[in-house]
Amino acid sequence: MGKATVIPFGPQHPVLPEPLHLDLVVEDEKVIEAIPQIGFVHRGLEKLVETRDYNQFIYVAERICGICAFGHSLGYAETVESLMGVEVPERAEYLRGIWHELSRIHSHILWLGLAADAFGFESLFMHCWRLRERVLSIFEATTGGRVIFSVVKVGGVTRDISADQFAEIKMTLEGIKDEYRQIVNTFMKDTSVKNRTVGVGYLSTEAALNASMVGPFARASNVPYDVRSLGRGAYGKLSDFQPIVDTQGDCYARVKVRANEVLQSIDIIEELIAGIPTGDISVPVKGSPAAGAQASNVVEQPRGECYYFARGNGTKYLDRMRMRTPTSQNLAGMVKALEGCELSDVNMIILTIDPCISCTER
Amino acid sequence: MEYRSDFSRCTIDELPALSSRLKAEGWRFVQMLCANTDDGIDMVYSFMKDGHLVNYEIKGVTKGDVVPSITNDFIAAFVFENESHDLFGVNISDIAIDFKGHFYDLAQAEPMTIISPAQKAAKEKAAKLAAAKAAKEKAAAAPQEDDAAAKQAELEAKLAAMDPEKAAKVRAAMEAKAKKEAAALAQAKEKALEEKLAGMDPEKAAKVRAAMAAKAAQAASAKKGGE
Numbered sequence: 336m337g338k339a340t341v342i343p344f345g346p347q348h349p350v351l352p353e354p355l356h357l358d359l360v361v362e363d364e365k366v367i368e369a370i371p372q373i374g375f376v377h378r379g380l381e382k383l384v385e386t387r388d389y390n391q392f393i394y395v396a397e398r399i400c401g402i403c404a405f406g407h408s409l410g411y412a413e414t415v416e417s418l419m420g421v422e423v424p425e426r427a428e429y430l431r432g433i434w435h436e437l438s439r440i441h442s443h444i445l446w447l448g449l450a451a452d453a454f455g456f457e458s459l460f461m462h463c464w465r466l467r468e469r470v471l472s473i474f475e476a477t478t479g480g481r482v483i484f485s486v487v488k489v490g491g492v493t494r495d496i497s498a499d500q501f502a503e504i505k506m507t508l509e510g511i512k513d514e515y516r517q518i519v520n521t522f523m524k525d526t527s528v529k530n531r532t533v534g535v536g537y538l539s540t541e542a543a544l545n546a547s548m549v550g551p552f553a554r555a556s557n558v559p560y561d562v563r564s565l566g567r568g569a570y571g572k573l574s575d576f577q578p579i580v581d582t583q584g585d586c587y588a589r590v591k592v593r594a595n596e597v598l599q600s601i602d603i604i605e606e607l608i609a610g611i612p613t614g615d616i617s618v619p620v621k622g623s624p625a626a627g628a629q630a631s632n633v634v635e636q637p638r639g640e641c642y643y644f645a646r647g648n649g650t651k652y653l654d655r656m657r658m659r660t661p662t663s664q665n666l667a668g669m670v671k672a673l674e675g676c677e678l679s680d681v682n683m684i685i686l687t688i689d690p691c692i693s694c695t696e697r
Numbered sequence: 698m699e700y701r702s703d704f705s706r707c708t709i710d711e712l713p714a715l716s717s718r719l720k721a722e723g724w725r726f727v728q729m730l731c732a733n734t735d736d737g738i739d740m741v742y743s744f745m746k747d748g749h750l751v752n753y754e755i756k757g758v759t760k761g762d763v764v765p766s767i768t769n770d771f772i773a774a775f776v777f778e779n780e781s782h783d784l785f786g787v788n789i790s791d792i793a794i795d796f797k798g799h800f801y802d803l804a805q806a807e808p809m810t811i812i813s814p815a816q817k818a819a820k821e822k823a824a825k826l827a828a829a830k831a832a833k834e835k836a837a838a839a840p841q842e843d844d845a846a847a848k849q850a851e852l853e854a855k856l857a858a859m860d861p862e863k864a865a866k867v868r869a870a871m872e873a874k875a876k877k878e879a880a881a882l883a884q885a886k887e888k889a890l891e892e893k894l895a896g897m898d899p900e901k902a903a904k905v906r907a908a909m910a911a912k913a914a915q916a917a918s919a920k921k922g923g924e
Contacts, residue, residue: 373801418898420896668773
């Protein structure tokens with residue numbers, strides 16, 4: 336056994352799109368312990384709720400993250416609606432569900448590309464991102480934006496999707512499916528990919544439960560928890576929803592879970608489009624949240640469960656707004672998965688939790 | 698699995714036992730947050746099991762209080778406990794991975810406890826508006842009462858000078874008018890109350906409705922008993 340050495344990893348590192356620092360305690364090439372540190376991009380967005388009223392803050396909420404922008408605006412709006420007892424029209428719920436699943440598709444394909452880049456498969460990375468562009472085009476056509484959409488508001492949504500656009504979306508998604516299956520085939524069967532993922536960063540179901548993990552990271556360790564299975568909003572209208580899980584608990588399983596979730600999201604969108612009712616897309620919301628009233632909410636973001644909390648003070652400004660993002664919840668699990676791994680696998684394991692530090696620090 | 702969300706109270710002393718019990722019962726740690734108030738920091742610990750989200754609140758934690766860490770039971774809490782220390786100045790003991798105030802690299806210590814001038818102004822404005830509204834309502838109610846008494850006395854004098862039959866007719870007409878006005882007033886009050894309840898937290902509104910129904914039932918039974 337060699338001498339223990341501490342290797343600083345990040346905050347500036349080629350594999351990290353955002354600043355995360357790890358002190359890796361290694362013996363020879365084996366990681367004994369990993370101590371994470373964040374705090375390099377803390378923006379104090381939760382504090383901004385004091386100077387932006389509850390309608391304005393939705394635009395701040397969706398700027399927490401460039402990937403789950405829609406999910407944050409949805410989670411925030413649902414929390415304030417719960418705080419004020421607002422009932423959203425059914426069509427708005429369906430539209431929110433469709434956009435939310437499109438966000439999941441583009442987030443997961445983006446992640447698959449980053450994973451391919453991390454293990455040095457450049458052409459696979461480019462194929463993933465090329466495919467993702469077509470999902471972004473759907474966003475551009477239906478919301479006007481590719482990253483920030485601003486279509487959710489307290490009480491519903493600001494834009495409707497026409498029948499022609501729905502037909503276009505279905506056609507695009509059908510077109511994506513075949514190409515996507517080919518890409519996934521490479522992820523699942525290519526030897527060079529398997530060499531970097533199979534058996535790497537293993538985490539047992541028990542360890543995942545102990546670390547309170549969420550999202551695809553937990554589901555790859557056979558934790559069958561997905562907020563969508565609670566059947567809220569449009570998800571309650573689905574004929575069946577079963578979380579995608581895997582029992583292997585390694586990096587390969589995390590790739591597999593995310594890969595399959597993209598196809599599941601396409602099926603969900605097709606079902607929601609088939610069943611979307613006609614009617615209003617929003618209701619007028621008047622007044623302010625009552626003083627002392629508080630509400631909590633959970634939403635399944637692409638990276639996992641996100642928790643929201645809001646407290647009113649009788650004015651149009653909220654007293655407190657809180658977003659607990661999936662990455663902050665998964666940091667403990669990531670540290671656990673890093674214990675005992677090879678130094679060369681650290682980047683792969685970090686990537687498989689799909690860390691979003693901007694979300695975590697807000 | 699059906700989703701529901703509740704809020705419950707807890708104290709600092711009860712926290713370690715609560716955390717151990719929830720861990721043993723298979724609850725999952727969801728998050729921990731702090732909120733700055735005039736009486737100190739409110740801490741909210743959230744746990745979930747089978748779609749049931751419970752938020753345990755510890756009210757008014759002050760600088761002198763030491764909050765025990767729950768990382769022995771739920772390691773994922775280390776992120777939030779370090780955050781609470783750095784952003785709110787909450788003193789938390791025995792955190793499994795303790796950054797001792799260096800979790801966030803901040804330019805300003807305990808930034809979330811600072812009440813911004815804009816927030817202070819908004820709160821003061823809201824308080825002033827509420828006070829002015831209450832004073833206006835009070836002022837509007839007082840002269841109306843005096844005026845009403847004077848008018849009633851004047852009317853009584855006029856009626857006394859009238860033919861008794863005509864006076865009786867006038868009295869009957871006035872009573873009918875008063876009844877109609879009282880009914881309209883009660884209806885308006887009920888409408889205003891419904892609007893107020895609609896703007897409230899649904900759980901709180903349900904509680905208020907239940908309390909009102911109980912009060913009405915009590916009044917009805919008392920009236921029946923009296924009869």
